[in-house]
Amino acid sequence: MWIAALAAVASLVVFLGGLRLMRSGLEAMAEGRLPALLHKLARTPTRGILTGAVVTALVQSSAAVTAVTVGLVAAASLSFRDALGIVLGANVGSTITPLILTLDLWRLAVPCLVVGLVLLALRRPRLHPPGMALLGFACIFIALQSLTRALHPLTTTQWFADNLAAAGRNPIWAMAVGCLASAVVQSSTATTVVTMALVENGAVPLVSGIAMVLGANVGTCFTSVIAAIGQPRAAGQVALAHVLLNAAGVLLFLPFIAPYSEWMTWLSPHPKQQIADAHSIFNIICTLAVWPAIGSFARLVERLLPEQSRT
Structure with a gap:
């Protein structure tokens, strides 16, 4: 059991390291152009949404993109309402x-590693940044496979089973x-990937796995909250x-999580795919839902956290 636990921890460390390595390589390839890119393209809510989605997909970190957005708003380089689309x-x-x-x-991960x-x-x-990105991607995939195998023996232990059953x-x-x-x-992606492995091993039921993924979406907000501390009020509004x-999205989905889980089984028979689909569909x-009413939502946030009056 201890060997399996150590293997699981080591796999998770490699996964997080690979994620950070790939992110660093991709950011280095952009040569610091990320803030300028966000500032230039996020001129309307629709363009902001597309920019935020594409840049996050490339950088592999919604927390990093959101933190940069908070910084741009704090520096008055981007308005609060333009930043909403990016978020x-x-x-x-x-x-x-x-x-x-x-x-x-596997056929792609091994060549990327080499x-x-x-x-x-x-x-x-x-050549250093693309090398980091390729190596990081290979580490992410290999670590996920190792994590899935390492977690399997743990799921047979009584302590692990009892605690996961309680969550289930x-x-x-x-x-x-x-x-x-x-x-x-500081990564909803890492939490989602671990959940995928747990559900695939049968350690966590699908309903609870989806609940964990939904919760991870809230936990990732912690980065933007930290980034806004001590910054102007507009940055706090973004956070x-x-x-x-x-x-709000998680609370609205919670009463329907059981039928939502059943829908995921209809879309795919594979547990990993079900979790990934649930994560994607929820965020989309x-x-x-907010896109058409983004102006009204902005006004709500501005009322909840108004600009400080100057005296």
């Missing part, structure tokens, strides 16, 4: 990695676990909007 789009873009990891990518190591070994500055009986508790895990590791969007529905 909505970032939620959609964060679903790409779990969807990709449901595919059989090419990434070769590019890093050449020690040429221009209470979707609200499962949601809280997902929220806390995402806040701690508040992020929290309200994700928390929430974004589309």
Whole structure:
């Protein structure tokens, strides 16, 4: 049991390291153009949503994109209302990695690992970022496969089974676990991937797995809240909007989580795919629901957290 637990922890560490490595490589390839790109393209809510989705899919971190957005608003380079579109789009873009990891990518992961190591070994500055990105991607996929195998023996232990069963009986508790895990590791993607492995092993029922993923969407707001501390009120409005969007979506979905889970089984027979689909569809529905009323939502946030009056 202890060997399996250590293997699971090691796999998770490699996954997080791979995610950070790939993100760093992609950001380095952009050469610091991310803030300028967000500022230039997010001129309307629709363009902001598309920009947030695409940039998050490329950078592989909705938390990073949201934090940069908070920084742009704090610097008065981007208005609060323009930033809302980016936040909505970032939620959609964060679903790409779990969807990709449901595919059989062994034929792609191994060449990426080899090419990434070769590019890093050449020690040429221009080749270093793509080498990091390729190596990070390979580590993510390999770590996910290792995590799935490492968790299987743990699910047969009584302690593990009892605790997961408790979460399985209470979707609200499962949601809280997902929220806390995402806040701690600062990655809803990592929480979603671990949940995919747990559901695939039968350790967690699908309903609770989906609840964990929904909770992870709330936990990832922690980054934007931290980024807004000590910043101008407009930056705080972006963070508040992020929290309200994700928390309200989760609360609205909670009463329908059982039929929603049944729908996922109809879409796919594979547990990993079911979790990835639930994550993607939830974020897409929430974004589309707010999109037409983004002006009204902005006014609500401005009322809840008004600009400080100057004396």
